[in-house]
Amino acid sequence: xxKQAGQQSSDQMEGLIELANACDYSLLDTLxxxxxxxxxxxxxxxxxxxxxxxxxxxxxxxxDPIYVSHSQALFKELGLDNAAATSEAFKRMFSGDLxxxxxxxxxxxxxxxxxxxxxxxxxxxxxPFKTGNGYGDxxxxxxxxxxxxxxxxxxxxxxGGPTPYCRGADGRAxxxxxVREFLAQEYMHALGVPTTRSxxxxxxxxxxxDRPWYSEGSRSENPDIMVAxxxxxxxxxxSSFLRVGQLELFGRRARVNEHxxxxxxxxxxxxxxxxxxxxxxxxxxxxxxxxxxxxxxxFRERLTDLVTNWLxxxxxxxxFNSDNCALGGxxxxxxxxxxxEYFEPxxxxxxxxxRHFAFFNQPIAAEKNFESFCTAIKPLLQxxxxxxxxxxxxxxxxxxxxxQKLSNMWASKLGLEHFDSELFNTLLALMxxxxxxxxIFFRALSNMPEDVSELSACxxxxxxxxxxxxxxxxxxxxxxxxxxxxxxxxxxxxxxLVNPKYTWREWLVVPAYExxxxxxxxxxxxxxxxxxxxxxxxxxxIEEKYDQLRPLEYFAAGGVSHYSCSS
Numbered sequence: 001x002x003k004q005a006g007q008q009s010s011d012q013m014e015g016l017i018e019l020a021n022a023c024d025y026s027l028l029d030t031l032x033x034x035x036x037x038x039x040x041x042x043x044x045x046x047x048x049x050x051x052x053x054x055x056x057x058x059x060x061x062x063x064d065p066i067y068v069s070h071s072q073a074l075f076k077e078l079g080l081d082n083a084a085a086t087s088e089a090f091k092r093m094f095s096g097d098l099x100x101x102x103x104x105x106x107x108x109x110x111x112x113x114x115x116x117x118x119x120x121x122x123x124x125x126x127x128p129f130k131t132g133n134g135y136g137d138x139x140x141x142x143x144x145x146x147x148x149x150x151x152x153x154x155x156x157x158x159x160g161g162p163t164p165y166c167r168g169a170d171g172r173a174x175x176x177x178x179v180r181e182f183l184a185q186e187y188m189h190a191l192g193v194p195t196t197r198s199x200x201x202x203x204x205x206x207x208x209x210d211r212p213w214y215s216e217g218s219r220s221e222n223p224d225i226m227v228a229x230x231x232x233x234x235x236x237x238x239s240s241f242l243r244v245g246q247l248e249l250f251g252r253r254a255r256v257n258e259h260x261x262x263x264x265x266x267x268x269x270x271x272x273x274x275x276x277x278x279x280x281x282x283x284x285x286x287x288x289x290x291x292x293x294x295x296x297x298x299f300r301e302r303l304t305d306l307v308t309n310w311l312x313x314x315x316x317x318x319x320f321n322s323d324n325c326a327l328g329g330x331x332x333x334x335x336x337x338x339x340x341e342y343f344e345p346x347x348x349x350x351x352x353x354x355r356h357f358a359f360f361n362q363p364i365a366a367e368k369n370f371e372s373f374c375t376a377i378k379p380l381l382q383x384x385x386x387x388x389x390x391x392x393x394x395x396x397x398x399x400x401x402x403x404q405k406l407s408n409m410w411a412s413k414l415g416l417e418h419f420d421s422e423l424f425n426t427l428l429a430l431m432x433x434x435x436x437x438x439x440i441f442f443r444a445l446s447n448m449p450e451d452v453s454e455l456s457a458c459x460x461x462x463x464x465x466x467x468x469x470x471x472x473x474x475x476x477x478x479x480x481x482x483x484x485x486x487x488x489x490x491x492x493x494x495x496x497l498v499n500p501k502y503t504w505r506e507w508l509v510v511p512a513y514e515x516x517x518x519x520x521x522x523x524x525x526x527x528x529x530x531x532x533x534x535x536x537x538x539x540x541x542i543e544e545k546y547d548q549l550r551p552l553e554y555f556a557a558g559g560v561s562h563y564s565c566s567s
Contacts, residue, residue, distance in 0.1 A: 015087030018080050020102050022146035027054065027154075027240075028110060031272055032265065034164075041108035044162040044171070048133040051259055053250075053269060054110045058098065059141040060161025060171065062231050064205040065095030068179075068521050071186050071198045073532065074237065078148045085200055094235050095202040096160050098143060105144065111137035111163040114245035115252055117322035119356045120368035122252070128167050132252065135323075136165035139173060142241065152276065154240055155199060159233045172209045174229035177567030179513040179524060181334040182234045184504065187531035191500060193309040194302070194330035199235040201524075203516070207231045211567070214558030221351050223564050230517055240276040243332065244373045245323030247273065251376030267380055270295070277328040289387040292377050296394045300370060300401065302329025307366045308405045312413065314340040314438045314503055316359045318350035319565065325369040336565040339504040341550050342460060343431050343438045349506075351564050363402045370398050412498045413442055415491045417483050426474055434467055435460040437549050439503040446495035448488045449475060460549055500534040502546050506561070507554040 034052030037043055041058035049055055070085035084090050092100065098107045113136035116123045124132040141160035146153060158181060159173025173181075178201060188195040208230055212223035250266040253259065267288070274282050274295055282294045306329050310317065317324065318336035326332040338349025346358040357365055374395045381387045407419035414423070431441065440458040449455055452463065452471035463471070482491060512523040530538065530546055537543075554560045 015081075015084035015090035016093065016102060016105070018078070018084070018148075019144060019146065020105050022148050023105050023144065024147050024152070025106060025145045026152070026276065027142075027145060027272065028106065030275075031268060032261075033110075043164055044166070045164065046128055046134060046162075046166055046168050047164045048129050048131060049113050049136070049164055050133050051253075051261060051265065053265065053272075054112045055164050056108045057111045057141055057163045059096040059109050059143060059157050061092075061096035062159075062172075062202065062204040062233055063207040065091055065202045065233075066205050067091060068201040068203050068232070068516065069182065069524050069528065070200040071182075071528075073186060073189070074197050074199055078153065090200070091202060093143065094157070094200045095204075095233055096141075096157060109141040109143040109157070109160070111141055111165060112241070112246055113137075113165060113249055114243055114323045115248035116245060117248060117369070117372045119365060120371055122248075122372075126167075132249065134165060134167060137163055138166040138169055139163070139171040140241070152239055153237050155235050155237050156241055157233050158236055159231060170209055172207075172231045173233065173567055174209060174211055175203050175232040175516055176213075176229060176513045177335065178203070178232035178234040179516055180509065181236065183509065183512070183524065183527055183531060184334045184337065185236060185331075186528065187504060187534065188313075188315070188331055190532050190534050191309075191313050193313060193315070194306055194328075196236045196238040196241075196326075196330060196332055196334075199237050201232060201234045203230055203232040205230075212564065214563070218558035219556050220558050221562065223558070238326070238330065238332070239328050240273075240326075241332070242273050242276060242327045243323050244325040244327060244369050244376070245321070247327065247376040248322055248372055251379060254379040263379060266376075270377055270380060273327050289381055289384050292380060293387060293390055293394065296374060296377070296391055299327060299329060299373065300394060300398055303366050303370055304363075304398070304402045304405050306330065307362050307402070308409045310362055311360070311406065312409050312498060313500060314359075316340060316347055316349060316357075317362060317365075318348060318353045318357055320357050320362060320365040320369065322369050322372045325366075325373075327373070335567055336563070338506065340438045341503070341505060342555070343436055343441070345428070345432070349562055351562050363406065367398045367402065371395055409498075413495070414445070414478065415448075415495045416481055420481055423474075423477060423481060426477075430467070430470060430474060434463060434471070439500060440547070440549070442499040443496070443501050446492055446499050448479075448492050450479070451475060458549075496535060501537065502530055502534045502542075504531075505546070505550065506563075507550055507557075508546060510560060 031053035034049050034055045037055045041056045043057050067086050075082055101107050116126055116135055124130055127134040140156050140158050142156045144155040162171030182198045182201045185196050185198040208228040210226050211229050213227040214223055215225045218224055250269045253262040254266040278298050281298050282291050316338050324333040336350030340347045340359050345360040346355055348358040410424055411419040436458045444455050444458050452468050512527055515523050
């Protein structure tokens with residue numbers, strides 16, 4: 001080998017050695033590619049994909065990429081050197097250029113198709129071909145799968161350019177939405193909520209795309225201007241990106257015997273889900289029907305846990321379609337999400353989301369997605385009526401299990417050993433009447449207040465005498481239900497482990513992506529630091545800035561109190 005070639009090889013490896021050593025592409029090696037796909041991954045125009053589990057596709061690199069940030073916490077978990085994040089090879093790969101990856105890494109990525117169900121109703125109209133064969137990863141391209149410390153991870157570029165599923169769009173993500181997703185994923189992880197993770201964030205210094213957005217000071221519900229936005233790529237990481245909608249696609253095809261391989265493709269996909277997400281819980285030697293029933297039970301357990309956590313921390317998915325519901329039971333797709341500040345049970349940050357995906361309706365939306373999952377695997381059980389009956393019972397058990405977990409969660413937020421429905425319903429009525437902040441209220445309650453004056457920081461308006469008296473009566477009732485054998489300091493400590501002090505406040509995140517558009521990333525770093533310890537009492541300067549009520553000028557402000565999914 002010449003010295004020049006050796007130097008080139010070394011440059012290519014710098015920052016990628018750990019990745020190259022860990023790579024293991026189980027999806028590509030065990031599932032079936034689209035038989036009509038190109039061999040080189042140059043496949044960027046919308047088209048129907050009628051069979052196969054994935055399409056090999058080359059991501060489209062962003063122009064003039066610049067490093068914005070990376071997750072030091074995730075790097076530590078993966079055993080990656082922080083210095084790798086700013087290496088030339090790392091930047092090249094995670095801004096979309098796979099052309100120089102060292103072997104055995106693959107120099108082509110992949111995208112997957114999936115079906116769409118909204119609140120349990122099957123749709124095909126969003127597909128440009130009206131068949132459902134053009135709906136899938138339109139701008140998300142997976143580029144790596146590997147095993148780190150005995151745990152499998154997949155890495156996916158969000159905004160990696162068009163794929164056959166792009167439906168005519170440009171395949172890009174803008175810096176605004178990329179900053180939000182990058183910060184939100186790591187924040188949710190710090191909250192203890194199962195989620196995809198953030199690896200890195202790179203922005204283009206020259207490439208922009210036009211998107212509808214809100215003019216300064218706009219009170220419009222929908223965007224009122226077009227804005228040129230810098231593009232960016234954030235790399236999200238998960239055990240897999242398998243979704244209910246993905247299993248649904250193959251279930252629908254098998255249900256009508258759409259092509260000769262339809263049933264085999266559904267079975268292969270279901271087994272891959274089990275292998276990727278549930279192999280520790282499900283024995284591979286069991287008959288297929290038994291594995292599928294265990295999958296349904298385990299997925300139900302994870303999904304009910306997930307949505308319970310969402311309500312605990314004030315998170316609203318905003319668009320909980322089946323294609324945004326991860327089969328691994330974690331939060332996926334930070335597009336039209338938001339966190340409830342001013343308490344409203346039917347808080348919905350996304351203007352296109354509808355009440356069915358609002359804050360307190362998320363348990364019902366999850367149940368609808370679970371029903372879609374059950375429908376998807378039914379073709380594999382058609383010859384076993386007892387298994388179908390058991391599956392139906394598992395589906396019917398979703399709602400009571402969800403209710404029980406929610407009751408336990410509310411009890412923990414209130415510091416109670418047992419849920420008290422009368423106390424809780426009275427509390428909800430008071431919360432809605434009193435114009436309060438969801439996070440600040442529960443954190444203040446964790447300090448064991450004796451009267452309503454100790455909750456004053458959570459109210460947006462002064463209480464009437466009647467309301468203040470009602471709060472004092474409720475507090476007295478609440479304190480009477482606390483376990484008298486447990487010291488209040490211990491109860492307070494336990495409550496603070498489930499009631500975060502710092503929440504996502506959109507009006508404090510907006511300046512971070514606005515400054516980032518000017519090349520200043522300091523506020524992104526600051527927010528990362530704050531969000532890394534959401535339950536901790538941080539220093540006074542952080543508390544003064546991040547632990548406060550939303551200023552009145554941001555109520556009804558477009559892009560702050562509500563926003564479109566323009567990303």
